[in-house]
Amino acid sequence: MEEIKILVIDDERGIREGCRRILESENYQVAVAETGEKGIEVAQTDKFAMALIDLKLPGMDGLAVINELRKIDSEIVPIIITGYGTVETAVEAMKAGAFDFVAKPFTPNEIINVVDKGLIQIKERQEGLELKQEKRERAVDELNSLSIVDEILARYNYNAASLIAILQDIQKQFNYLPQNLLRHVALTMNIPLTRVYSISTFYSAFSLKPRGEHLIDVCLGTACHVRGGMNIMERLERELGIKNGETTYDEKFSLKSVRCVGCCGLAPVVVIDDEFHGKLVQDKVPKILAKY
Amino acid sequence: MKQYRTHCLVCTGTGCVSNHAFDIKTALESEIIKQGLKDEVTVIATGCNGFCERGPVMVVQPENIFYQELKEKDIPFLVEEHFLKGRPVEKMMYVPPKEEAVIPKMSDIEFFKHQLLVVLRNRGRIDPEKIDEYIGYDGYRALGKALTEMKPEQIIEEVKTAGLRGRGGAGFPTGIKWGFCEQAEEDTKYLICNADEGDPGAFMDRSILEADPHAVLEGMVIGAKAIGAQEGFIYVRDEYPLALRRINIAIEQATEYGLLGENILGSGFNFKLNVVRGGGAFVCGEETALIASIEGEVGRPKPRPPYPAQKGLWGKPTNNNNVETWANVPQIILRGGGWFASLGTKESKGTKVFSLVGKVNNTGLVEVPMGTTLRTIVFDIGGGVLKGKKFKAVQSGGPSGGCVPESLIDLPVDFEKLTEAGAIMGSGGLIVMDEDTCMVDVAKYFVEFLEEESCGKCNPCREGLKRLKEVLTLITQGKGEAKHLEMLDDIALLMKEASLCALGATAPNPVLTTLKYFREEYEEHIFQRRCRAKVCKDLIMYRIIAEKCTGCQRCVKACPTEAITGPRSQPHNLEESKCIKCGACYEVCKFDAIAGDAIYIE
Ligand SMILES: Cc1cc2nc3c(=O)[nH]c(=O)nc-3n(C[C@H](O)[C@H](O)[C@H](O)COP(=O)(O)O)c2cc1C
Ligand code: FES
Numbered sequence: 092m093e094e095i096k097i098l099v100i101d102d103e104r105g106i107r108e109g110c111r112r113i114l115e116s117e118n119y120q121v122a123v124a125e126t127g128e129k130g131i132e133v134a135q136t137d138k139f140a141m142a143l144i145d146l147k148l149p150g151m152d153g154l155a156v157i158n159e160l161r162k163i164d165s166e167i168v169p170i171i172i173t174g175y176g177t178v179e180t181a182v183e184a185m186k187a188g189a190f191d192f193v194a195k196p197f198t199p200n201e202i203i204n205v206v207d208k209g210l211i212q213i214k215e216r217q218e219g220l221e222l223k224q225e226k227r228e229r230a231v232d233e234l235n236s237l238s239i240v241d242e243i244l245a246r247y248n249y250n251a252a253s254l255i256a257i258l259q260d261i262q263k264q265f266n267y268l269p270q271n272l273l274r275h276v277a278l279t280m281n282i283p284l285t286r287v288y289s290i291s292t293f294y295s296a297f298s299l300k301p302r303g304e305h306l307i308d309v310c311l312g313t314a315c316h317v318r319g320g321m322n323i324m325e326r327l328e329r330e331l332g333i334k335n336g337e338t339t340y341d342e343k344f345s346l347k348s349v350r351c352v353g354c355c356g357l358a359p360v361v362v363i364d365d366e367f368h369g370k371l372v373q374d375k376v377p378k379i380l381a382k383y
Numbered sequence: 384m385k386q387y388r389t390h391c392l393v394c395t396g397t398g399c400v401s402n403h404a405f406d407i408k409t410a411l412e413s414e415i416i417k418q419g420l421k422d423e424v425t426v427i428a429t430g431c432n433g434f435c436e437r438g439p440v441m442v443v444q445p446e447n448i449f450y451q452e453l454k455e456k457d458i459p460f461l462v463e464e465h466f467l468k469g470r471p472v473e474k475m476m477y478v479p480p481k482e483e484a485v486i487p488k489m490s491d492i493e494f495f496k497h498q499l500l501v502v503l504r505n506r507g508r509i510d511p512e513k514i515d516e517y518i519g520y521d522g523y524r525a526l527g528k529a530l531t532e533m534k535p536e537q538i539i540e541e542v543k544t545a546g547l548r549g550r551g552g553a554g555f556p557t558g559i560k561w562g563f564c565e566q567a568e569e570d571t572k573y574l575i576c577n578a579d580e581g582d583p584g585a586f587m588d589r590s591i592l593e594a595d596p597h598a599v600l601e602g603m604v605i606g607a608k609a610i611g612a613q614e615g616f617i618y619v620r621d622e623y624p625l626a627l628r629r630i631n632i633a634i635e636q637a638t639e640y641g642l643l644g645e646n647i648l649g650s651g652f653n654f655k656l657n658v659v660r661g662g663g664a665f666v667c668g669e670e671t672a673l674i675a676s677i678e679g680e681v682g683r684p685k686p687r688p689p690y691p692a693q694k695g696l697w698g699k700p701t702n703n704n705n706v707e708t709w710a711n712v713p714q715i716i717l718r719g720g721g722w723f724a725s726l727g728t729k730e731s732k733g734t735k736v737f738s739l740v741g742k743v744n745n746t747g748l749v750e751v752p753m754g755t756t757l758r759t760i761v762f763d764i765g766g767g768v769l770k771g772k773k774f775k776a777v778q779s780g781g782p783s784g785g786c787v788p789e790s791l792i793d794l795p796v797d798f799e800k801l802t803e804a805g806a807i808m809g810s811g812g813l814i815v816m817d818e819d820t821c822m823v824d825v826a827k828y829f830v831e832f833l834e835e836e837s838c839g840k841c842n843p844c845r846e847g848l849k850r851l852k853e854v855l856t857l858i859t860q861g862k863g864e865a866k867h868l869e870m871l872d873d874i875a876l877l878m879k880e881a882s883l884c885a886l887g888a889t890a891p892n893p894v895l896t897t898l899k900y901f902r903e904e905y906e907e908h909i910f911q912r913r914c915r916a917k918v919c920k921d922l923i924m925y926r927i928i929a930e931k932c933t934g935c936q937r938c939v940k941a942c943p944t945e946a947i948t949g950p951r952s953q954p955h956n957l958e959e960s961k962c963i964k965c966g967a968c969y970e971v972c973k974f975d976a977i978a979g980d981a982i983y984i985e
Contacts, residue, residue, distance in 0.1 A: 356435025
């Protein structure tokens with residue numbers, strides 16, 4: 092983990108060094124300053140996650156220091172140390188933008204607790220940001236995919252007669268037919284969503300679920316059936332731990348049966364992505380899977 | 384065109400491509416350059432040669448030498464020996480099963496000897512991606528004749544004289560069908576080429592499109608002229624990427640050459656062709672469902688009449704034919720209906736392309752005159768049953784077809800004879816079955832297939848298939864009862880009578896023919912709880928025959944559950960409680976092939 096740096100600003104040497112000792116024993120990196128002005132100087136040279144600031148400092152007081160620190164780094168978490176453990180001063184400090192406060196005199200545990208709370212706040216804030224970022228990316232993604240779909244639709248002149256070809260192209264792009272895209276197709280082409288769904292469920296070429304990285308098609312056409320295709324299928328099911336029609340947990344393989352790939356001379360046949368594996372015996376199955 | 388001393392025709396049909404034929408082609412080309420032969424030897428990528436079992440294959444002309452099971456690493460040697468030193472390489476030639484001497488020439492190999500190529504005449508001889516090569520072998524001459532010398536009625540009359548019948552399954556006379564559509568009084572008419580090829584175990588249409596796409600295009604333009612259609616659609620299965628690619632290239636080239644599009648060959652006739660990718664539904668091979676699918680709808684059949692010839696695609700008169708039917712047309716126009724009618728039998732004219740697959744030695748694509756016997760196809764061309772096992776039946780016609788037993792092996796194959804036997808011609812898939820094939824399981828297999836593919840619109844088909852499957856499953860699990868045989872008959876009859884389309888009406892065929900010819904197998908399952916083919920897992924048990932086991936440990940390694948144990952060179956031990964009956968040991972045991980079964984099932 093990246094080292095967490097904390098800045099302690101207090102004019103009382105005992106408090107400064109006490110804080111340093113306590114926090115360093117908890118593996119934080121600590122810098123100290125005896126006045127607000129000096130603290131601000133230090134803050135300009137380094138990035139601190141948190142600052143412990145005495146409210147009553149000579150010269151610039153604690154609240155003004157918080158303001159200045161915020162200008163340097165808006166993410167810093169300020170905590171006030173106060174000799175007057177009163178509600179009013181606490182409220183005043185919080186209003187000025189402090190995250191929390193500790194009253195003198197304090198025990199090491201009190202300091203550690205308040206710092207921990209600050210860290211949790213930092214973490215949550217970051218996650219929140221990530222979440223927002225993710226949402227934004229997803230929105231961008233969605234816009235992108237909609238525009239890809241729009242391109243496909245335009246290629247077919249929004250002609251409903253080409254619906255099957257359109258869905259085939261969409262599936263080629265996205266590896267399956269995502270719901271939001273189907274809705275988009277229906278809306279843009281002005282056809283009922285039910286029609287789009289009935290086509291996507293009727294034809295076996297379509298999948299409404301995401302499929303794995305590699306698609307395994309086991310031929311169970313007649314030629315492959317009489318030459319033991321079912322044994323190959325069962326072996327694959329056992330090796331992958333899934334059933335016909337399912338996708339492995341790690342989304343690496345999707346397994347499905349097909350009826351004749353037109354390569355019956357080489358029965359039994361398995362097609363993985365676009366590669367044909369003919370004249371198979373089940374003993375070869377693990378070796379073939381290992382290649383992917 | 385440049386003249387070469389030697390032509391290497393490398394098969395690049397799907398079968399050979401999946402065996403890395405393109406790597407072989409690249410290796411050949413670079414080796415030929417390396418050895419300074421590039422002005423003497425040329426490499427041509429052709430469509431399916433037919434002998435898929437031995438892929439990747441290559442034919443060297445003019446000597447007619449057939450090389451098979453080629454490996455990239457052997458290419459330098461081959462180029463040096465054969466093309467530089469003039470010594471064909473025996474090591475890569477064909478040896479018939481159970482024989483030792485090689486057969487160098489393609490024309491001497493049994494697999495090719497009995498075939499007669501009309502539809503597949505260009506297979507393995509032209510590069511399907513180059514229109515000039517098609518034209519070099521009389522391509523588009525028939526179109527020229529049809530557009531400039533013949534009236535539409537004459538074209539139709541010629542096709543009627545030929546006696547050509549639809550190759551897509553039902554065998555309806557093509558000339559008569561064209562006549563219906565020609566007479567429909569509408570300005571807009573459409574043509575369709577049905578390349579959905581839904582029958583599992585069949586790949587004729589795919590191979591035709593891959594090997595000679597222009598033959599199909601030429602046939603369609605001639606048909607369009609005869610019927611008066613302005614636009615056509617080729618509906619291709621999405622699982623056929625190579626065929627799709629080649630048909631698109633062919634359309635592009637034909638358009639460029641003025642053989643498609645506006646004012647074809649300066650005759651003032653226009654015809655536009657579109658390619659539609661299917662979505663993977665068996666029922667879409669049925670023409671009314673196919674039409675719905677081209678319209679972008681769910682592919683469900685519609686009741687007929689009205690027939691497509693009156694109201695088809697977008698309500699307009701439409702004529703649909705199968706790929707092979709279309710591919711026959713140019714030859715009929717060029718060589719005359721009389722010539723075509725001289726081939727085949729009384730009711731079935733011409734040739735038929737079959738995909739010969741299953742438990743047979745020489746699997747591949749076969750074209751023979753109608754009326755050729757099953758024996759010739761399976762034993763002469765096909766080289767008999769795999770591993771010297773006993774022949775049991777041939778399944779013909781896909782899921783709507785039936786199983787023809789050994790007693791009918793001398794049956795001449797044509798539309799009538801197959802129907803009499805309870806099977807159908809279908810699109811031409813022939814699946815050979817041997818003693819290891821359980822006929823109850825086969826019936827269950829087709830019923831399951833159709834249950835998945837039934838569109839669900841009509842009750843008899845949807846429910847009938849469900850019930851058939853339930854009953855057959857009970858029988859294969861050893862829970863069969865005497866009354867089940869009667870139930871199968873009842874359900875089958877009802878489905879035949881009451882289904883909306885041919886899918887449901889023919890669906891009981893596999894059940895009915897197996898019941899008719901292999902009733903004793905059903906009875907054994909029901910009354911003795913026994914599966915003689917050792918397929919039905921609930922009725923079998925694996926065991927090692929100590930006397931035959933040499934202790935080679937192959938099965939020990941293959942067993943996924945560690946049920947088989949034992950030190951090397953001692954008969955192994957199979958622990959029944961751990962055995963999941965997956966058959967992995969049976970597949971790998973060498974001594975099954977040599978000395979019967981070391982591991983056998985009872
Ligand atoms: C369930 C079902 C599936 C069919 N599948 C195909 C097929 O895959 N290819 C085909 O050409 N015809 C198929 N047909 C037959 C077509 O409906 C149609 O009869 C045929 O394409 C007409 O062409 P043809 O006269 O040249 O044979 C199928 C019929 C049914 C009932
Ligand atoms: S049956 Fe498997 S490839 Fe045709």
